[in-house]
Amino acid sequence: MYLTRFRINIARIGARRLLSSPQMMHAAVLSSFAEAPKPDADGPRILWRVDRDGAAATYLYIVSPARPDLTHLVEQAGWPETGRWETFEYGPFLNRLTKGEQWAxxxxxxxxxxARRKNDEPTKITAHVGLRHQIDWLLKRQEHAGFRIVExxxxxxxxxELDRYELLVHNRRNLVFRKGGQKDPxxxxxxxxxxxLEVTDPDALRRTLTHGLGRAKAYGCGLMTLGKA
Structure with missing residues (x-):
C-alpha cells in the first residue's frame, strides 16, 4: 500500500476544474495508474481526499495498492517546472498499529x-445535515472500524451534549455533479x-484505512488518515 500527497496549485484553471467536479478528480486519480486495480470487495481500493486548509494550501491525498504517477496532475493542476508529489510506503506504518495507541x-x-417520509414508501438514502446526527453517524461505526473516539x-x-468527544466536524459541502447519462444531478x-482516536482493534483499523469508511468513496469520501496526537 502507498500513501501519496500532492499539492494543488489553485491558481491554475485546470486545478479549479478538478476541484469543482468530484467526477473529474476521480478520473484524474484513476489515470495515475497504468493499470488501475480492479474493484474487489475484499481487497484494498484506491481512496482519495482533498484537504483545503484555509488559504495555506490545498492537498490531494491518495491511498492505493499500487504506486501512482501524478505527472499529468503536475502539468494540469500543479507547478510544471518545480511541482512534485510525495509517495510513502504505507505498509510499515499500518503494520505497527497497536491496540491502545492514540492518534489524531x-x-x-x-x-x-x-429514511422514508410515509410508511408505504420505500426507504431512501438521505444525508445527515445536523451536527448531532453527523457525530452519531461516526460513533456508530467506530467499534466496527477498529477505534474509539477519545472523550x-x-x-x-x-x-x-455536543462537546463530549475530541472531535470537530467542519467543512460541510454539497458535491453536485451529473453521473453518466442521468438527467438530474x-x-x-x-x-x-x-x-x-484510540486504537481498539488494529486489524479492523488497518482495513478502515485501506478500504475506506462509508459511502461515496469514488467522490473523495471515506479516506481516513492518522497523525501524531
Whole structure:
C-alpha cells in the first residue's frame, strides 16, 4: 500500500476544474495508474481526499495498492517546472498499529441514513445535515472500524451534549455533479471530521484505512488518515 500527497496549485484553471467536479478528480486519480486495480470487495481500493486548509494550501491525498504517477496532475493542476508529489510506503506504518495507541485523525465522509417520509414508501438514502446526527453517524461505526473516539474531560466540555468527544466536524459541502447519462444531478453531502482516536482493534483499523469508511468513496469520501496526537 502507498500513501501519496500532492499539492494543488489553485491558481491554475485546470486545478479549479478538478476541484469543482468530484467526477473529474476521480478520473484524474484513476489515470495515475497504468493499470488501475480492479474493484474487489475484499481487497484494498484506491481512496482519495482533498484537504483545503484555509488559504495555506490545498492537498490531494491518495491511498492505493499500487504506486501512482501524478505527472499529468503536475502539468494540469500543479507547478510544471518545480511541482512534485510525495509517495510513502504505507505498509510499515499500518503494520505497527497497536491496540491502545492514540492518534489524531482526519476523515472526509458522506454521513447518510435510510429514511422514508410515509410508511408505504420505500426507504431512501438521505444525508445527515445536523451536527448531532453527523457525530452519531461516526460513533456508530467506530467499534466496527477498529477505534474509539477519545472523550474529553468533563471540565473541558463547553456544550455537554455536543462537546463530549475530541472531535470537530467542519467543512460541510454539497458535491453536485451529473453521473453518466442521468438527467438530474447527483448531490453528495461531505463533511470533514478532525479528532483524536484510540486504537481498539488494529486489524479492523488497518482495513478502515485501506478500504475506506462509508459511502461515496469514488467522490473523495471515506479516506481516513492518522497523525501524531
Amino acid at each position: 485523525f482526519r476523515l472526509t465522509a458522506n454521513p447518510v441514513h435510510t 474529553k474531560a468533563p471540565e473541558r466540555r463547553l456544550i455537554p 447527483v448531490t453528495v453531502v461531505a463533511v470533514t471530521y478532525d479528532g483524536r
